[in-house]
Amino acid sequence: MNKKLFLVLVFSFCANFLYAQRNDIVKESTTYEWPKDPLVKEKLDNWQDKKFGMIIHWGLYAVPGIIESWSICSEDWIERDTTISYEDYKKAYWDYSKQFNPTKFNPEQWSAAGKAAGMKYLVFTTKHHDGFAMFDTKQSDFSIAKGPFANNPKADVAKYVFDAFRKDGFMIGAYFSKPDWHSQYYWWQKYATADRNNNYDINKYPWRWNMFKKFTYNQISELMNNYGSIDILWLDGGWVRPLETVNEEVLSWGAPIPKWSQDIDMPKIATMARNAQPGLLMVDRTVHGPYENYQTPEQKIPDTQLDHPWESCMTLGGAWGFVPNDQYKPTGEVIHKLVEIVAKGGSLLLGIGPKPDGTLPEEVTQKLSEIGKWTSKNGQAVYNTRITKNYHDGQTWFTQSKDAKKRFAIYCVKADEAVPSVIKWHNNTPKKGTDIFLLSTGKKVKWQNVGNETILSLPKLEKSAALAFEFIPQ
Incomplete structure (x- = not known):
């Protein structure tokens, strides 16, 4: 095995280990x-x-495609191949400066x-x-x-x-x-x-x-x-x-x-x-x-x-x-x-x-x-939004405009879930008599309020990662 290929394999080994450790x-x-x-x-x-x-x-x-910088640090959570010395490893890393030529x-x-x-x-x-x-x-x-x-x-x-x-x-x-x-x-x-x-x-x-x-x-x-x-x-x-x-x-x-x-x-x-x-x-x-x-x-x-x-x-x-x-x-x-x-x-x-x-x-x-x-x-x-007090209910998250005049509800659709026909949330009650809009279409959706629960009835929609709604809060 030539030295260049060997070092690439060493660097790749370190990269895979280190990413698992640094989260x-x-x-x-x-x-x-x-x-x-x-x-x-x-x-x-x-x-x-x-x-x-x-x-x-x-x-x-980027040259060998490994973790940024950390493989040249000497701490006990960092693994390197035992057949190359630490000093040689650092030198090989520094020498990538002689190869880094991003012509595109x-x-x-x-x-x-x-x-x-x-x-x-x-x-x-x-x-x-x-x-x-x-x-x-x-x-x-x-x-x-x-x-x-x-x-x-x-x-x-x-x-x-x-x-x-x-x-x-x-x-x-x-x-x-x-x-x-x-x-x-x-x-x-x-x-x-x-x-x-x-x-x-x-x-x-x-x-x-x-x-x-x-x-x-x-x-x-x-x-x-x-x-x-x-x-x-x-x-x-x-x-x-x-x-x-x-x-x-x-x-x-x-x-x-x-x-x-x-x-x-x-x-x-x-x-x-x-x-x-x-x-x-x-x-x-x-x-x-x-x-x-x-x-x-x-x-x-x-x-x-x-x-x-x-x-x-x-x-x-x-x-x-x-x-x-x-x-x-x-x-x-x-x-x-x-x-x-x-x-x-x-x-x-x-x-x-x-x-x-x-x-x-x-x-x-x-x-x-x-x-x-x-x-x-x-x-x-x-x-351009800011936080609102009741910011989370189940799969729905809430934000509001900076002037607090508008509220937004964002329902996160699970990967294995069909787009629901009904969405419900507590708190963040819309103002009586106002409309709720589905942002992706700009169209109004039917809704009703029962106690502290807002219930939306949705038309058939294409699959989406999340559904966002705009309304005026109570």
Whole structure:
């Protein structure tokens, strides 16, 4: 077996194991602090109108089609083939930078697919934990703009991604990993890389950590100043944080915690970023406080309705990035998750991964198109809505317009269930004498109220993942 094929098999083995292990590792925080800046509050309200976004993971990991970054981390839950040394494995991973040449890079295709699905905002991975920049950073040569793709007119990938989505009316979010496992200022080669944290004592080597802080600040500054209007700075790697913010809640998540503070001076970063991008939403994931403007539970939906801004980030398939033969969620399941999330006060950030050539897998564009067939007819019950007190009854979820004058009921049809001829719900009683409309057709439906129960009689309808109704509440 040649070495290249062997390494691909090793990476594939790790990818399959790691995806099974990483679900539900990030939950929503138990505390939330509303922003005070009027421009931030205005943008946050605008973001809450969008409800449905796309997060794109694309980087070195697309080349072998494996989990993003994590296979080069040394923690006891990560499995690697025992016949290759850890150092050789990392080198093989880094060397994918010499092969990553996405000559069919097509951000317009990505944006068109997202728009067709009814998505309204974007979060793009400008740099994941492995440190490989998907933008033309001047702070490092480890980027898409310095390898085989360097002479391509679109080598500054993030610029063209942001431009494409901006032209289609998306809010623009830049994902940025606070840890950088390729940087000698974070993972110093003097020591072994024991886990996800920086691998040297910051108190003993303050100069090195200060260099990392400068490096991080400068890269974020590049993104904030050189790439047009940015609405969201989505910061991942929540273990890079002031030590005093590590509380019992954080410890319960099971991530290894260092003995020193990995403080990168978020107030300084935020000031710089908002000077460049007034009203910028800061999403310092899991670090509750003034720089976590909305919360981001991962691969899960909170059990109950929340009264502050949040989004559930979850994958369309089993992986964040591109993995060959990935298994994608049924369209109906995605729609049901979107409905539940919105009724509970959140937004759905759906993860997709382009192929190493720069195009989306055909299955992804097909799924997004199918989702869009539903959102295009029923979006009024999703977009620009807010929570209502009695938000759930059986298979029916409820939202309301921002002015609270209209209420929406969304009945989620089970995959093995025929479209019902009668739908019933409690509470959320329509105003006497008013009409209830089926959004997909715009037609009135017959209804009656018996006690606290609203009963709808429906005509024969085609199969749909969910039925959305509009009415004036009592």
